[in-house]
Amino acid sequence: MVESSSIALKIDQLMRRIHADLHPRAVEFDHHRVGPIGGMLLLAIGEREPIDIGALVQQMGRDKSQISRLVQTLERKGLITKEQSIDDGRVSLLRLTEAGGHQLRSIQAVLMDVVFKVMEPLSDREQAAFSQLLDKILTSRNRDAD
């Protein structure tokens, strides 16, 4: 049962390994110097475009002030656009620009390569199972406190 707590260490270690493998290759793709979290933001926007900042905050599990500033940075770099929603004037909808899409694809290419290597010890079936288990954990968001 103490094993439960070590799962947290393992998940952290896995994330760290991906990060460590990705970092030295940043020159290959991070032409706009968006950094690791900027890159993840682009990935997240690319997945659910157009997306509002609140949804991004929830999906990325980060603070809204942080996302807000990051969004401004990416906007200033011309990688995303921010447009006020017609339905609700408080909401801004984010979209990738052409440059943003291009940057996203560069990130995805290298990230895919890195994740491929990190996941290599698993067979295809195991990789699929791992991904499905992750989904199952993440999609049930019905927790007490949000």
Place this chain on the structure above:
Amino acid sequence: MVESSSIALKIDQLMRRIHADLHPRAVEFDHHRVGPIGGMLLLAIGEREPIDIGALVQQMGRDKSQISRLVQTLERKGLITKEQSIDDGRVSLLRLTEAGGHQLRSIQAVLMDVVFKVMEPLSDREQAAFSQLLDKILTSRNRDAD
């Protein structure tokens, strides 16, 4: 195949969720104000005591300068001891003090609770499978570049 890159997002999201659930409960256990990484350091030391700093660096996937400073902080707080190895004078062996062990158990208790809740959507069998897949990924460290 683009799915590969989204695995990285999911792993990050999972780690973030654990962190987010843990954070508001820090008052329950973080009496020595060691912070999240200090806590992970204690967990890692507790798993492989006595451990040297190099091994910690490798296991935690963090920078040695960071670990070095963190170790000093924990030592100053009386949670761990640092002892020069007899075999190799360059190596310091780390051990938990009694206070450190106590702190560790508080962290484990809360972390176990948090991880238990996060993993709840999975059945016992699925949780075991997930943990084993994590192990399988992490224990094959035979990669090209280290």
Place this chain on the structure above:
DNA sequence: TATTGTTATACTCTATAACTATA
């Protein structure tokens, strides 16, 4: 009055490189 997003600030974490001591 609640919600979306912004700003300000202080703090922690991270990366790099130059360094000391031991091997």
Place this chain on the structure above:
DNA sequence: TATAGTTATAGAGTATAACAATA
């Protein structure tokens, strides 16, 4: 000359709260 660990420093990421605009 190589390795274990330290120090210094600059930069990136984070949490909190107070704020403005819209609902």
